[in-house]
Amino acid sequence: MLIELAVANFRSIRDEQRLVLVAGREKIHWDTNVFEPEQSGGTKKRLRLLRSAALYGPNASGKTNLIRALVTMRRVVLQSQQRIGQLPMEPFRFEYLGHHTRQPTLLEVIIMVEGVRYQYGFSATDKRIHDEWLFAYPKGRAQRWFEREFHADGERDEFSFGGRLTGSKEVWRQATRPDALFLSTAVQLYSRQLRPIFDWFKDTLRIIGIKGWHPDLSIEWCQNNQDKKQRILKFLQTADFGITDITVQEVLNYSGDPENNPSEWLHKMMDPHRKRDYSVRIAHEDSDGDEVYLESRDESDGTQKMFNLAAPWLDALDQGRVLVVDELHDNLHPLLVQFLIRLFHSKETNLKGAQLIFTSHETAILSDEYLRRDQIWFCERDKEQSTRIYSLARFKPPKGAENWTQDYLVGCYGALPFLDNPSEIFGN
Numbered sequence: 001m002l003i004e005l006a007v008a009n010f011r012s013i014r015d016e017q018r019l020v021l022v023a024g025r026e027k028i029h030w031d032t033n034v035f036e037p038e039q040s041g042g043t044k045k046r047l048r049l050l051r052s053a054a055l056y057g058p059n060a061s062g063k064t065n066l067i068r069a070l071v072t073m074r075r076v077v078l079q080s081q082q083r084i085g086q087l088p089m090e091p092f093r094f095e096y097l098g099h100h101t102r103q104p105t106l107l108e109v110i111i112m113v114e115g116v117r118y119q120y121g122f123s124a125t126d127k128r129i130h131d132e133w134l135f136a137y138p139k140g141r142a143q144r145w146f147e148r149e150f151h152a153d154g155e156r157d158e159f160s161f162g163g164r165l166t167g168s169k170e171v172w173r174q175a176t177r178p179d180a181l182f183l184s185t186a187v188q189l190y191s192r193q194l195r196p197i198f199d200w201f202k203d204t205l206r207i208i209g210i211k212g213w214h215p216d217l218s219i220e221w222c223q224n225n226q227d228k229k230q231r232i233l234k235f236l237q238t239a240d241f242g243i244t245d246i247t248v249q250e251v252l253n254y255s256g257d258p259e260n261n262p263s264e265w266l267h268k269m270m271d272p273h274r275k276r277d278y279s280v281r282i283a284h285e286d287s288d289g290d291e292v293y294l295e296s297r298d299e300s301d302g303t304q305k306m307f308n309l310a311a312p313w314l315d316a317l318d319q320g321r322v323l324v325v326d327e328l329h330d331n332l333h334p335l336l337v338q339f340l341i342r343l344f345h346s347k348e349t350n351l352k353g354a355q356l357i358f359t360s361h362e363t364a365i366l367s368d369e370y371l372r373r374d375q376i377w378f379c380e381r382d383k384e385q386s387t388r389i390y391s392l393a394r395f396k397p398p399k400g401a402e403n404w405t406q407d408y409l410v411g412c413y414g415a416l417p418f419l420d421n422p423s424e425i426f427g428n
Contacts, residue, residue: 001049002111005070011062013092014092014387018389019389020391028372032346036049043140051354052345052371054365056363062380062389073107074205076107080180080181083179105124107124129181130150131149133147157176167194171189204320232314236307238339241306243282250278281293317352320353322357326359327361328358366404374392
């Protein structure tokens with residue numbers, strides 16, 4: 001579960017921005033959009049989290065950069081111990097003399113894993129890690145497990161460890177390269193205590209949409225598991241796509257000659273790492289009641305997107321994952337967007353505390369019929385091209401009726417594109 005995300009000096013984000021998924025006191029949708037995770041023994045303060053958060057704002061305001069920050073953090077946690085070359089840090093660039101391009105990027109999450117709250121983060125340039133820290137709250141009070149600080153004058157890292165962190169700390173410290181995370185290194189060297197934090201990035205955090213919608217997981221479900229295939233069919237049928245069946249068949253993409261060079265052909269075909277292509281065919285019932293199969297590429301963009309989303313959506317709900325989606329509304333009818341969000345809000349379909357974070361321009365869901373004020377976030381750039389995010393909850397509700405969609409579109413909350421007079425395009 002994700003409690004909070006902090007980002008600073010990353011792409012269009014200059015100053016520290018925080019996305020908070022802790023529910024406020026507002027009682028609207030309390031039984032659906034809010035949940036209370038189980039916490040480890042001894043924790044008295046109750047924690048109530050949001051099941052979803054929506055991020056609105058004009059194009060190029062920085063919404064996707066917030067998601068990219070999570071992508072970058074996940075990549076560094078999972079791969080930094082493997083010598084990935086330069087660290088994938090992209091500091092803020094819209095500044096005279098480029099002060100921030102020389103400063104480290106900050107990335108931090110506060111998460112809940114197996115009932116324990118953790119605060120983990122690091123700052124880094126593309127050359128090395130500058131700072132790294134981990135605090136645990138197993139009984140509500142902070143325990144410092146480790147801190148790391150880079151001293152530029154002596155070109156050295158200074159580590160400090162709390163007594164609650166067990167294991168071969170000195171071995172892990174010595175094995176940690178300047179461009180690798182201590183967390184990643186220690187887990188690689190069999191730290192059982194740090195493994196849950198690492199696994200949160202590996203297994204719980206799921207990010208889709210930045211570079212398109214990939215059907216890999218939905219194809220795997222349809223190909224290898226009949227029960228899961230039926231769940232995907234039910235998912236699509238519930239969304240009213242009129243689909244009766246899905247077939248998946250591997251397409252051999254090696255152009256070798258099996259007759260004249262059978263050993264090479266067989267070797268290529270048996271290679272578990274070779275690129276595999278699949279033909280996905282989707283059946284609809286015609287007016288005579290017969291099934292007509294179409295290649296998935298011949299289906300509408302919306303149908304293809306819903307098929308691609310089906311398995312990741314169901315898997316996130318099954319496993320209690322944090323699903324982060326860029327441009328959720330793209331190619332989907334507003335009612336389908338509402339359907340996807342409701343699956344996360346329903347106690348019947350979301351039994352394990354799964355969370356959904358998404359960016360969108362779809363104002364049909366910008367309503368207290370579906371969301372709470374603290375679930376809606378806005379994103380905009382200031383005159384210095386720096387992204388800032390803020391919640392609708394910061395705006396005091398007016399007396400009487402309130403229409404969030406209308407108020408947003410007339411500029412009450414900011415985060416709108418600035419449109420000039422169209423006639424100026426033609427010099428009029």
